[in-house]
Amino acid sequence: MGVSEKSVFLRDGVTYKTIRDNAFFSWSYFFMNILATVIASYGLLANSPAVVIGAMIIAMLLEPIIGMGLALADNDHDLFRTGVSTLIKGVIGIVVTAFIIGLIHRNVFLTNEIIVRTAPNIFDLMIGLAGGAAAAYATISPRLNTGIVGVAISTALVPPLASGSILLSRGEITLAMGAFLLVFTNMVAIQFAASVILWLNKIHKTSKMELFELKKFIRRNIITICVLILLGLILSANLQKAVKSELFEESTKSTLDKEISFLSGSYLIDTSFEKRSNITIVRAVIGGLIPPSAEQVGIIEDSLPAPPDGNRIELRIRFVQMDTINRNGLVYADTNFTIPKTLN
Secondary structure (H helix, E strand, O other): OOOOHHHHHOOOOHHHHHHHHHHHOOOHHHHHHHHHHHHHHHHOOOOOHHHHHHHHHHHOHHHHHHHHHHHHHHHOOHHHHHHHHHHHHHHHHHHHHHHHHHHHOOOOOOOOHOOOOOOOOOHHHHHHHHHEEEEHHHOOHHHHHHHHHHHHHHOOOHHHHHHHHHHHOOHHHHHHHHHHHHHHHHHHHHHHHHHHHHHHOOOOOOOHHHHHHHHHHHHHHHHHHHHHHHHHHHHHHHHHHHHHHHHHHHHHHHHHHHHOOOOOEEEEEEEEEEEEOOOOEEEEEEEEOOOOOOHHHHHHHHHOOOOOOOOOOEEEEEEEEEEOEEEOOOOOOOOOOOOOOOOO
């Protein structure tokens, strides 16, 4: 089968029609996304990755995005508007549902499954591009239709949407915006990658002037390309910021462990960090027999590395009295850290 014959088959056959039909709104599409949101929201609140993955599989947001990709490849303005409308209706249903669930369960702590979706970086953009390409290729390749399940998991849209909505219900605006940025990144990346794959497979109005067709394709996708470049810059900065923050925290923990070990009988139990407008608070929990003095805390604080964002650093130590006890009572009773002795 030649290229032109293949193009006609794809344009007039079942595959082309299926992509178009799936871009249209239906109540089954709407309710499946609502059910996916319920599953995803409770999976997020329960901190259960397995449940969240289940929600990814049954969600249907991928279909109108692939339809938008086809619209740009085929220069079909009506189909593009239809895909956008269908996508917006699905997103609204998801956001409202997750927001209500968040309000109902306001007393449930924010879990790691929610928090990890609030800091997108350049890796998420790459995943979205690869996932969109895989989704488009699986859609037009009958032998690869089963791969769409894996694509649905890799290009998850409902969980970060649900995360952002739950965070909004708690008043966590900054974290919610991070989750919504992840959703927007995935949507743009999937749409562009799908458009490229569909165009390369000749699912567009054919012309003998391939170079001219390429220029038209780039022109139709110029807004998407610009948005991708902007997202790439933002997400690369996010990644760089995250790496610097991680290195700072690891260096701080290492320094604390070393400095506290010089305090006779004391050791580091736990460390946490809190960032405020102009200060980074380092909270250290240490165990021992005698708490450190304010002067010692100041010396340790001065030895800590500077935060990468230029904030002032403040060390706060919580001291936990540590005693060793056996059936006869205290084993170490000498609070001056001389030779330990057993009490009778």
